[in-house]
Amino acid sequence: MRRDIFQAIADPTRRAIITLIALQAMTPNAISDNFHTTRQSVSKHLRILTECELVKQEQQGREIYYSLQIQKMKEIDKWLDQFRKIWETRFNQLDKVLSTIKKQKK
Amino acid sequence: MRRDIFQAIADPTRRAIITLIALQAMTPNAISDNFHTTRQSVSKHLRILTECELVKQEQQGREIYYSLQIQKMKEIDKWLDQFRKIWETRFNQLDKVLSTIKKQKK
DNA sequence: AAATTGTGAAACCAAATAGTTGCACATATA
DNA sequence: TATATGTGCAACTATTTGGTTTCACAATTT
Numbered sequence: 001m002r003r004d005i006f007q008a009i010a011d012p013t014r015r016a017i018i019t020l021i022a023l024q025a026m027t028p029n030a031i032s033d034n035f036h037t038t039r040q041s042v043s044k045h046l047r048i049l050t051e052c053e054l055v056k057q058e059q060q061g062r063e064i065y066y067s068l069q070i071q072k073m074k075e076i077d078k079w080l081d082q083f084r085k086i087w088e089t090r091f092n093q094l095d096k097v098l099s100t101i102k103k104q105k106k
Numbered sequence: 107m108r109r110d111i112f113q114a115i116a117d118p119t120r121r122a123i124i125t126l127i128a129l130q131a132m133t134p135n136a137i138s139d140n141f142h143t144t145r146q147s148v149s150k151h152l153r154i155l156t157e158c159e160l161v162k163q164e165q166q167g168r169e170i171y172y173s174l175q176i177q178k179m180k181e182i183d184k185w186l187d188q189f190r191k192i193w194e195t196r197f198n199q200l201d202k203v204l205s206t207i208k209k210q211k212k
Numbered sequence: 213a214a215a216t217t218g219t220g221a222a223a224c225c226a227a228a229t230a231g232t233t234g235c236a237c238a239t240a241t242a
Numbered sequence: 243t244a245t246a247t248g249t250g251c252a253a254c255t256a257t258t259t260g261g262t263t264t265c266a267c268a269a270t271t272t
Contacts, residue, residue: 010116011260015185022192029218041261043220062218062269070196073189076182079121083179086128090176117230135248147231149250168239168248 005075008052013037014045018054018068025058025067111181114158119143120151124160124174131164131173 009015017031032042046066049055054072058065115121123137138148152172155161160178164171 004118006118006121007116010113012110012112013260015112019188022189027218028220037260038262039219040221040263044260047220064219068189070189070193073186074193077186077190080179080183080186082125083128083174083176084183087176087180119230133248134250143230144232145249146233146251150230153250170249 003048003051005052005054005072006079008049008054009076011045013042014049017042017045017049021055021066022068022070025065027063027065031066109154109157111158111160111178112185114155114160115182117151119148120155123148123151123155124179127161127172128174128176131171133169133171137172 009018013035016035020026020031020034028039028043028046031046032039035042046055050057050066052072054069055066056069058067115124119141122141126132126137126140134145134149134152137152138145141148152161152163156163156172158178160175161172162175164173
């Protein structure tokens with residue numbers, strides 16, 4: 001059973017849940033009201049998200065509030081870094097080409 | 107058959123392929139030399155990556171060179187934007203708290 | 213105390229996935 | 243022309259996945 005952030009955000013419902021609870025904690029019932037699926041299905045997604053530490057729970061009486069562990073999202077950002085370097089370099093190269101063309105026009 | 111970038115980068119082998127061909131185009135044979143899997147398996151991954159436009163092919167004789175379409179990676183970056191705003195705000199709030207403590211110490 | 217509500221977990225199922233094996237086909241080399 | 247090489251694709255398999263149904267249990271309300 002693989003369980004990492006990339007696998008977690010692969011599912012569109014899970015991405016929607018993440019967005020939904022990014023700003024405020026919500027209960028499984030409240031979350032599932034926003035989707036055309038059962039509470040149990042959402043519950044399963046929340047378990048997966050919890051297992052890879054993208055989400056944390058907070059019990060309040062019989063209700064459990066789920067919220068996003070925003071710092072975990074930075075791991076995706078960190079992975080993107082290696083490519084960011086490349087696309088920025090390509091942009092700079094394009095910039096260089098453009099300024100060369102500009103000079104030649106003079 | 108779902109086919110989007112998030113599903114594409116969910117597989118660790120595909121993420122490794124992406125990193126491998128990010129800087130230079132490579133043939134399926136050369137790519138599969140880097141993994142403990144068959145050429146056919148890599149070929150399948152390349153097909154998935156091509157289908158969601160993360161990778162482009164360039165035929166050269168009987169060889170086909172695959173390379174990363176770096177700008178497509180920006181889509182993930184774009185999706186992260188909504189969370190980046192949150193984690194930057196949280197950081198600023200922490201900053202505010204810290205400077206308040208500093209003031210109180212004076 | 214009895215009924216209701218909010219929840220997680222197990223059992224089950226259909227569909228998707230990653231991988232393998234075997235093949236076809238085009239390009240290159242002998 | 244015959245053989246070797248680089249490749250994609252189809253068929254098959256084991257495993258994983260997302261979803262549903264059913265149940266158990268604890269907290270709340272009546």
